[in-house]
Amino acid sequence: MxxxxxxxxxxxxxxxxxxxxxxxALPKAADAAKNKDLKAAFRDHLEETRGQIDLLEKVFxxxxxxxxxxxxxxxxxxxKETEGLIEEAKGPEALDPALIGAAQAIEHYEIAxxxxxxxxxxxxxxxxxxxxxxxxxxxxxxxxxxxxALAVSKVNA
Amino acid sequence: MxxxxxxxxxxxxxxxxxxxxxxxALPKAADAAKNKDLKAAFRDHLEETRGQIDLLEKVFxxxxxxxxxxxxxxxxxxxKETEGLIEEAKGPEALDPALIGAAQAIEHYEIAxxxxxxxxxxxxxxxxxxxxxxxxxxxxxxxxxxxxALAVSKVNA
Numbered sequence: 214m215x216x217x218x219x220x221x222x223x224x225x226x227x228x229x230x231x232x233x234x235x236x237x238a239l240p241k242a243a244d245a246a247k248n249k250d251l252k253a254a255f256r257d258h259l260e261e262t263r264g265q266i267d268l269l270e271k272v273f274x275x276x277x278x279x280x281x282x283x284x285x286x287x288x289x290x291x292x293k294e295t296e297g298l299i300e301e302a303k304g305p306e307a308l309d310p311a312l313i314g315a316a317q318a319i320e321h322y323e324i325a326x327x328x329x330x331x332x333x334x335x336x337x338x339x340x341x342x343x344x345x346x347x348x349x350x351x352x353x354x355x356x357x358x359x360x361x362a363l364a365v366s367k368v369n370a
Numbered sequence: 371m372x373x374x375x376x377x378x379x380x381x382x383x384x385x386x387x388x389x390x391x392x393x394x395a396l397p398k399a400a401d402a403a404k405n406k407d408l409k410a411a412f413r414d415h416l417e418e419t420r421g422q423i424d425l426l427e428k429v430f431x432x433x434x435x436x437x438x439x440x441x442x443x444x445x446x447x448x449x450k451e452t453e454g455l456i457e458e459a460k461g462p463e464a465l466d467p468a469l470i471g472a473a474q475a476i477e478h479y480e481i482a483x484x485x486x487x488x489x490x491x492x493x494x495x496x497x498x499x500x501x502x503x504x505x506x507x508x509x510x511x512x513x514x515x516x517x518x519a520l521a522v523s524k525v526n527a
Contacts, residue, residue, distance in 0.1 A: 214465075217463055220464045220467055220471070290445070293444075306373050307373055325478035329474060
């Protein structure tokens with residue numbers, strides 16, 4: 214990595230790996246959740262994540278790059294934390310709020326990465342990539358807001 | 371972990387571990403950064419992190435708990451990602467923006483966790499903990515905004 218263009222490509226491969234890893238982690242979270250609205254939220258987000266992988270493939274294509282992932286230590290750690298909670302939390306009073314908290318940490322990770330990637334795309338003059346990344350960023354922000362609403366209205370209490 | 375109170379205590383130990391881990395990671399980021407304002411931002415945030423550890427110790431005390439950390443896989447992964455960038459990025463054009471991106475991912479992780487902890491403190495009627503956690507949350511949001519401003523004004527271009 215020598216240029217901002219290199220950093221952009223590298224981070225794109227990181228988040229592509231992360232989204233693919235999440236398609237394996239989200240079904241486990243949906244199975245573990247006790248609250249039915251929370252289960253549904255994880256299943257909906259799994260569908261959305263598959264759509265985001267398609268959008269990322271369009272970003273790679275717009276840059277003339279082959280879509281590929283690079284192992285992302287951050288998402289590995291975040292998913293490991295979530296799996297640990299599923300092991301440790303007994304009963305819905307602890308598990309469901311803890312699962313939402315862990316899922317929001319993952320959403321925030323993605324919000325940070327897409328925010329950075331979008332700004333770099335703008336800086337580098339990659340208009341199509343900028344617009345696609347903005348679409349995903351908005352989806353992640355909405356997913357996070359939905360989890361907050363679910364926590365406050367149905368799960369914590 | 372059976373109750374929301376248990377989840378709260380567990381997550382507090384997680385973030386206490388994370389902040390302590392960051393006091394070791396931030397000097398490495400400050401040393402690696404090429405831009406002098408970015409170096410200064412990492413050093414300032416190290417001081418702020420030490421202050422946040424003190425505030426967390428007050429939170430533990432307000433709950434009648436002994437301050438202690440529990441290994442947090444998420445922060446381990448986030449720090450490993452940052453250290454990987456320091457290895458891989460050659461020259462300021464890639465390294466400084468990549469370091470800011472990684473630091474913002476960490477800030478977002480903290481924003482997510484303090485946001486969750488603060489809401490749980492409110493739900494559980496821990497007024498003093500709520501206020502202390504709100505103070506730290508506001509500091510993390512300000513630190514993230516400062517990194518965005520630095521990226522846009524001085525580093526990416």
